Amino acid sequence: MPNNIEFSDRLKQLPPYLFAEIDKAKRAAKAQGRDIIDLGIGDPDMPTPQFIIDALTSAAQNNSNHHYALDAGMSQLRQAIADWCKKRFNITLAPDGEIYPLIGSKEGLTHLPLGIINPGDKVLIPDPCYPAYRSSVMFAGGEVVSIHLDEKNGFLPNLSEIKDAKALFLNYPNNPTAGVVSKEYLKNLIAIAKKENIILISDLAYSEVYYDNEKPLSLLEIEGAKDVAIEFHSLSKTFYMTGWRIGWACGNPKLLAALAKVKANVDSGIFQAIQVAATEALKNGDTAVKNMRTLYEDRRDTFVKALKEIGWDVPSPKATFYIWAPIPKTFKNSMEAAKAFLDKADIVATPGVGFGPAGEGYIRMTLTVEKEKLIEAAQRLKKIL
Ligand SMILES: Cc1ncc(COP(=O)(O)O)c(C=O)c1O
Structure with missing residues (x-):
């Protein structure tokens, strides 16, 4: 890069990417041909269900899907989202005005502040x-x-x-802690948000990754939520579609309008063939989603049991595919633990501090590898605990 090119102050103020060191070490270990078990990434290992791929393949053949898509997405997709939300949460959303498809929920979550936050406005962010x-x-x-x-x-x-504060970010089921939230808590939260005039930004990316039949709630199930809340949903984890980039925002029409205006200036919609496939997923995906839960539940039980057997008693998550465990006492901090996992056991795990200072003392491990590998991981960890 020429010397006279400088990053913007905006970019320079971002905190250092704390996962960079682990990423670098992981790549080096893989390059050495070591048999790494990667419990670091929050990305499902399973393929997208075939019926969704088939829907994409056929929609991709149709020339009418090859053009710029409408900003607000296809009406059939917005209707499928409304129907899915009705069935899953018993909430009523107007397909026109209360639902906005996104290029993945991250895209919407990160664009929304540009539409509602002024310089200096305070925003409450959970840590981790x-x-x-x-x-x-x-x-x-x-x-x-x-x-x-x-x-x-x-x-x-x-x-x-x-x-x-102007707004609060909320994420239950939670990444990285796997925490869940009760209806009582959400009711109180909405009452406070209304009183204090705080916008609630709820991230429900893990709404379908739950166990023991304890279904996570949508914030929009609570009376009056639509006055103060916008909620972000994703097909990424629900249907093993992380690479496809599709999700949606729903809730307060004015908040959605702010997001839509930002997006109108940034992107040009979602490839329509992906929208057609997403519509199919939402309409006919119940069995696939159930299978997804059964798979992770089995892995969760296997891994938690295997870790217990080696003397590491980790909490069993009620939702998400993350195990958020206090680091074993042998280690001073989460970076040291993650480094030892990799150097001495060929296991990638994420140091809690990477999610914020309050994540210190924890390590995050994902259930996105096969059961046999989770058992093997526990065996390897036995040597270093
Ligand atoms: C809490 C949380 N929200 C949002 C996202 C982004 O998901 P998407 O693939 O829909 O952009 C992730 C992805 O890991 C996540 O963990």
């Missing part, structure tokens, strides 16, 4: 959290106010801290 929330607020010039997610409170923000 999915890192995109923090950077999107910084890009918009907002002030990040961290709220500590404490294990003692079930990794829920302390309600007394929900004040003096």
